[in-house]
Amino acid sequence: MVTTSSVDAVLAINAPSVTLDDYATQALEAVESYYETTFYTETFSTVSITTVDGAKGVIISESLTGVVSQVTENLNDTSLDYVVQLLLSSTTIYAGMIYLAYQEGSIDEDSMYNAVLRYVQENPLTRFYGQMFGLVCLDKHISSIDLGDNKWQILDDLIEDSGLPIISGEVEPAVEEILDTINERGLLYYYLDEFIGRQTDIDSSKFTDSIKEKMLDRLVELEVTIDEDSYNEGDYDKYFILAYNYAQTGASDSEDPIDLVYSSKDFENTWDFSVDRFESIENERISKNNILAAGALDYIYCVGEVMQVFDIANALVLRWASGLLDIPDGDTASALYRFHKRRSERSTPEERAMLYKRVLNKGNGQVLSRMAVNSDFTTLWEQLISEVMRYIHKTERKAYWNTWQESGVRNTRIYEVTEDLQYNLSDYMTGMAHLQVTEDYNHLQEAMEIVNSDDVRSYYGGKRESLWNTIERIAKEEFGKAPNTETIKTLAVDGNKIFEWIANFNENAVKSSQFDQLLTSVEAWVLARETLNGKHYNHSPRSLPSRHPSNSPRMGNGGANFVAYDIKQGNMDDDDFEFDNLASTGVGSNEEFDRW
Structure with a gap:
């Protein structure tokens, strides 16, 4: 007869082979006590079920010992993060994670493995870090933390971003570093977010993470110390504006490759490929930066080409130069002139089309004879979208019918295709592509600045007109057809979020919030594409073949194993999102610009 004590044998996760810090040992004991x-x-x-023994009893009564044993073996064979491994090495905590997986219906080997890794990085990890942080604070005579004090608002983010070590002698210095950051920047973080929320002069979407970090660096350099009463009176607004201008100027001087033409300074590409969303794991073959750059390229394709923002900006420059667009001297006129003068130095529509085709297999661009087109990307992207839609469909069916045992709800296929996309994009987003996409994004931002200027929006309907209405109105007048801007914006923004999922994916560290965001983004992306294409999306294409061995070499130029997969009706065709670039229509072509 199997007993709860014998279940401990199938719950035996190896502890990390490091010397634990005393703080880590005490924190683990506290978390175990909670899970008892x-x-x-x-x-x-x-x-x-009210105790850990009850959870172990479920493993027996539901005949899950075999599955749990295999999950344990797989976890022991995986290079887990030390903290995750430590938490799972406690049978008390591990049993709780197994029970959570059982409750959600993950009773096969793969889905239970993934569920355990998701759950252990939520409540257990948060409690463990909180215990360690608190123990160090107590030893430093910090007996309580006033969460009402604004400087402590960033505590959770700091711990989540950097984590805490468990190796002997490393915990206290890590906590001290967090305390130093809170004391030095805590209030600045808080009031910067407050300033961004209350000011109306600058579009809140301009305050990207990189811009905010540069602003904070500048505020620290200026030794700004904030008094709440003075802040409420607006006395510090000038410092925030100064820091913003500094951050913007620094970004402009150092992140746009076109400036190489006008500067003798060495260029270092510091842009992190995070894009304007219109709202305020690694191994040697996987490059997170390459994948993020590919996501930025897809964003440029959607907004710049499909929405025709590049074309519209060129048309506005032509109208202005011809005297048909009356723009007074000022920022907009300067932006138009700068856009015109830099045009000969920017990538041509044909060069951009070549990059889209080579990296993402999008559009009808012509590539050079020695260039390899990433044809595998289309297959893998469609497979990822299909597997996510199938997962959504099955989980909805499970929720309605409560027949999870028959529905086969698993996220393993999603993980497999995500990993293949990591290899694929890492292999293809190489060479000069990083500088090209950085330049093209800056080019797109210049175009958006022109279209979204008060002068242009006033000319085309008034300042109350939104950016999107202005784009549609200009496109209708210039090209005879208005793009569906809201739909294309969804394709750009949610598509970029999917690329972020691919870039940040680590099978052993997926959080439920990340996975939920993927489901939301894919569903929005699919609905947008259905709207744009006017046809229903088929969410259940042919299944993937068996997964390759994790250490085996990848197949094909892009590392894709699934080159034989059929793209069925509803999947992306080569001519999806076709666009007429200006070079072919004559609007804004080199010849026409040369005439003036």
């Missing part, structure tokens, strides 16, 4: 009893009564209000 309190966890079950707090988490589940409708089940009879």
Whole structure:
């Protein structure tokens, strides 16, 4: 007869082979105490399980010992993060994660493995870090933290971003570094966010993470110390504006490759490929930066080409030069002139089309004879979208019919295709492509600045006109057809979020929030594409073949194993999102610009 004590054998995760810091040992004991009893009564209000022994009993009664044993073996064979490994090495905590996986219906080997890794990085990890941080603070005579004090608002983000070590002698210095950051920048973080929320002169979407970090660096350099009463009076607004201008100027001087033409300074590409969303794992073959750059390229394709922003900006420059667009001297006129003068130095529509085709297999651009087109990307992207839509469909069916045992709800296929996309994009987004996409994004931002200027929006309907209405109105007048801007914006923004999922993916560190964001983004992206294409999306194409061995070499130029997969009706065709570039229509072509 199998007993709860014998279940411990199938829950035996190897502890990390490091010397634990005393703080880590004490924190682990505290988390284990919570999972002994309190966890079950707090988490589940409708089940009879109240202790860890009850959870172990479920493993026996539901005949899950074989599955759990295999999951344990797989986890022991995986290079886990030290903290995750430490938490799972506690049978008390591990049993709780198994029970959570069971409750969500993950009872096969792959889905239970993934569920355990998701759950352990949520409540257990948060509690563990909180315990370690608190223990160090107590030893430093910080007996309480006033969460009402604004400087502490960044505590959770700092711990989540950097984590805490568990190796002997490393915990206290890590906590001290966080405390130093809070004391030096805590209030600045808080009031910067407050300033961004209340000011109206600058579009909040301009405050990207990189811009905010540069602003904070500048505020620290200026030794700005904020008094709440003075802040409420607006006394510090000038410092925030100064820091913003500094951050913007620094970004402009150092992040646009076109400036190489006008500067003798060495160029270092510092842009992190995060894009304007219109709202305020690594191994040697996977390059996160390459994948993010590919995502930025896809964004440029959608906004610049499909939405025709590049074409519209060129048309506005021509109208202005011809005297048909009356723009007074000022920022907009300067932007138009700068756009015109830099045009000969920017990538041509044909060069951009070549890059889209080579890296993403999008559009009808012509490539050079020695260039390899990433034809595998289309297959893999469609497979990822299809697997996510299938997952959504099955989870909805499970929720409605409560037949999870028959529905086969698993995210393993999603993980497999994501990994193949990591290899594919890492292999193809190489060479000069990083500088090209950085330049093209700056070019796009210049075009958006012109179209979104008060002068242009006033000319085409008034300042109350939105950016999107202005784009549609100009496109209708210039090209005879208005793009569906809201739909294309969704393709650009949610598509970029999918690329971020691919770039940040680590099978052993997927959080539920990340996975939920993927589901949301894919669903929005599919609905947008259905709207744009006017046809229903087929969410269930042919299944993937068996997964390759994790250490085996990849197949094909892009590392894709699935080159034989059929693109069925509803999947992306080569001519999806076709666009007429200005070089072919004559609007804004080199010849026409040369005439004036």
